[in-house]
Amino acid sequence: MNTIYMDNNATTQVDQAVFDEMKPFFTEMYGNPSSMHRFGGQVGVHLKKARQRVATLLNCEPDEIIFTSCGSESDNTAIRSALNAQPNKRHIITTRVEHPAILSLCKFLKKKEGYDVTYLGTDAHGRIDLDDLKNSIRKETAIISIMWANNETGNIYPIEEIAKIATDNGVIFHTDAVQAVGKIPIDLKKTPIDMLSLSGHKLHAPKGVGALFVRKKLPFRPFLIGGHQERSRRAGTENTTGIIALGKACELAQDHMTAENIQVKDLRDKLETELLNSIPDSILNGDKENRLPNTSNISFGYVEGEAILLMMDQFDICASSGSACTSGSLEPSHVLRAMGIPFTFAHGSIRFSLSRFNTEQEVDFVIKTMPDIIKNLRKLSPFSAEKAAPACTKSYSE
Amino acid sequence: MWEYSDIVKDHFLNPRNAGKIENANGVGEVGSLACGDALTLYIQVNDDNVITDSKFQTFGCASAIASSSALTEMLIGKTVEEAQKITNKDIAKYLGGLPREKMHCSVMGQEALEQAIKNMRGEAPPKAEHSHEGELICECFGIFDEEILHAIKENNLKSVEDITNFTKAGGGCGKCIDDLERLLAEAQGEGVCPTPSDQPSFPAQGMTNIQRMHLIESVIDDEIRPMLQADGGDIRLMDIDRSTVLVKFMGMCSNCPSSQLTLHNVVEAKLQEKVDPDLTVKEG
Numbered sequence: 001m002n003t004i005y006m007d008n009n010a011t012t013q014v015d016q017a018v019f020d021e022m023k024p025f026f027t028e029m030y031g032n033p034s035s036m037h038r039f040g041g042q043v044g045v046h047l048k049k050a051r052q053r054v055a056t057l058l059n060c061e062p063d064e065i066i067f068t069s070c071g072s073e074s075d076n077t078a079i080r081s082a083l084n085a086q087p088n089k090r091h092i093i094t095t096r097v098e099h100p101a102i103l104s105l106c107k108f109l110k111k112k113e114g115y116d117v118t119y120l121g122t123d124a125h126g127r128i129d130l131d132d133l134k135n136s137i138r139k140e141t142a143i144i145s146i147m148w149a150n151n152e153t154g155n156i157y158p159i160e161e162i163a164k165i166a167t168d169n170g171v172i173f174h175t176d177a178v179q180a181v182g183k184i185p186i187d188l189k190k191t192p193i194d195m196l197s198l199s200g201h202k203l204h205a206p207k208g209v210g211a212l213f214v215r216k217k218l219p220f221r222p223f224l225i226g227g228h229q230e231r232s233r234r235a236g237t238e239n240t241t242g243i244i245a246l247g248k249a250c251e252l253a254q255d256h257m258t259a260e261n262i263q264v265k266d267l268r269d270k271l272e273t274e275l276l277n278s279i280p281d282s283i284l285n286g287d288k289e290n291r292l293p294n295t296s297n298i299s300f301g302y303v304e305g306e307a308i309l310l311m312m313d314q315f316d317i318c319a320s321s322g323s324a325c326t327s328g329s330l331e332p333s334h335v336l337r338a339m340g341i342p343f344t345f346a347h348g349s350i351r352f353s354l355s356r357f358n359t360e361q362e363v364d365f366v367i368k369t370m371p372d373i374i375k376n377l378r379k380l381s382p383f384s385a386e387k388a389a390p391a392c393t394k395s396y397s398e
Numbered sequence: 399m400w401e402y403s404d405i406v407k408d409h410f411l412n413p414r415n416a417g418k419i420e421n422a423n424g425v426g427e428v429g430s431l432a433c434g435d436a437l438t439l440y441i442q443v444n445d446d447n448v449i450t451d452s453k454f455q456t457f458g459c460a461s462a463i464a465s466s467s468a469l470t471e472m473l474i475g476k477t478v479e480e481a482q483k484i485t486n487k488d489i490a491k492y493l494g495g496l497p498r499e500k501m502h503c504s505v506m507g508q509e510a511l512e513q514a515i516k517n518m519r520g521e522a523p524p525k526a527e528h529s530h531e532g533e534l535i536c537e538c539f540g541i542f543d544e545e546i547l548h549a550i551k552e553n554n555l556k557s558v559e560d561i562t563n564f565t566k567a568g569g570g571c572g573k574c575i576d577d578l579e580r581l582l583a584e585a586q587g588e589g590v591c592p593t594p595s596d597q598p599s600f601p602a603q604g605m606t607n608i609q610r611m612h613l614i615e616s617v618i619d620d621e622i623r624p625m626l627q628a629d630g631g632d633i634r635l636m637d638i639d640r641s642t643v644l645v646k647f648m649g650m651c652s653n654c655p656s657s658q659l660t661l662h663n664v665v666e667a668k669l670q671e672k673v674d675p676d677l678t679v680k681e682g
Contacts, residue, residue, distance in 0.1 A: 347434050347457075380456055382437070382457055
């Protein structure tokens, strides 16, 4: 039995074409692009090509791209840069459903450095209210950072409108587009986004490479200080293999996006519809209409996510869960909590995230396998629709 | 991914005694759906006070299910008195260990057992109800001070992180971390941790008189004398009278005008640090 990998929002398989592209730069063309000899210098040409490919996917200028080591580094760089460039502005606006790369950083900035942070809440489907955003903007707001697409639910946020609100109010706007890049079209010429983060391993490039788009003329302060790489905006010898791989992955994403969105979306829809139909007390989490084509987040009531995942693991099916037990924390996912998903369902949430490598046979197998897994775990559970959960003394606080 | 023992995996994939016992003698319900795990434990007891059957229903992760399953196996065949002695550590041990972050699953088992026995004796309803006389410490998970103190004592917990691993308290918003630190200090102050803590508060703590004497001698010989000898002086230990150490300066020290300073700042300070902070040093 082959592994059925439906956890592509966690990480993706490196595309064979991407791997082939990067391979020579490990053992043959291993030079340092900063060197004065042709052996190193020749690598620079390939970096340039990679930068162009990333820029093409985003429709921006190549010199607006800074290569980093990961999405988290891009996010940290963006927020810190906006704060350091505007020392008098000490207010940040973000949402409760951001990735920890933004949320934990904002919590840190508030606690240790005294910044003021506004966290926008969501409705039951994870949508944010743009009037809320408008009302939160102050004179001292340094940056608005809102993700393009949510990793857990796949929700797509109205980034075009949000960027416009930020620009109209003279506030720097950053978006964590780690889950969006390569999955949905992005046009930075049309959208007034100031900074955008992306990560290679979410779009079939390897781990350890990311990028930050920084719009021309935006005041920028580097995060890593050192050499003159990336035009002194990000020090450190270039991750040549990773950057070249990311370039190729962006090119592939560009080529495949339209067809892929139809194919992957069809598989996702089939999986989702069948599971919701065949398994009682299951609900869809997120904004059904505005979602990534590859993501489906389903909660199975009265059972716990880690147990579901380990049962799925017996069948070599890979997915993830927003349950408390899987995260190492003790509370269910902050995204589902922000949406107010009842605990009966929050602990039993499973995220399926597909890619172009999934097949219909795989989807059929999962559709066939899941009902029994849930049924068997429910047999063990003291709760059911008839015997609802007792109230707890708790009120999760933020 | 958690590293579960093979026994945990086996009990999770092939749970023993899952289900309910209608009209069971004792039922214990702990946890809640909101908390992320919950267990209902059933026990059937015969006239000889022997547990003849036990079943469980569990909502929770693999280790919660495995802990419940293991507990029922441990219970069947034991007398109620024997069962009462089962601790959460016994459950974890039976399973070949649990990841530290998952120890709260074994605690849940032990609490359900306690509740089921109380219920069997007609002392309590199946669902544990807090008397609310204690103090609610962790609002996120509804954990009271007595449960936390019990876990600290039972498992000799040493840090707030441990408390969270074993009871969940502090694993939510984190508001109660200060309270957990207070309870930890309280518990340790009461001497509920019978094993000596890793570092005694001073080196000679708990030593016999002879051991303490030898320690004083060796500190003087190995650490103090070389310092004085470097300046051409020396010192000799004359006597020890409870917490007073009598010494005699020799060589250059014996007529050094700053010998009193040396006595206090070097000799006494060193002995206080290396032996006992209550020591005083006098020239005899």
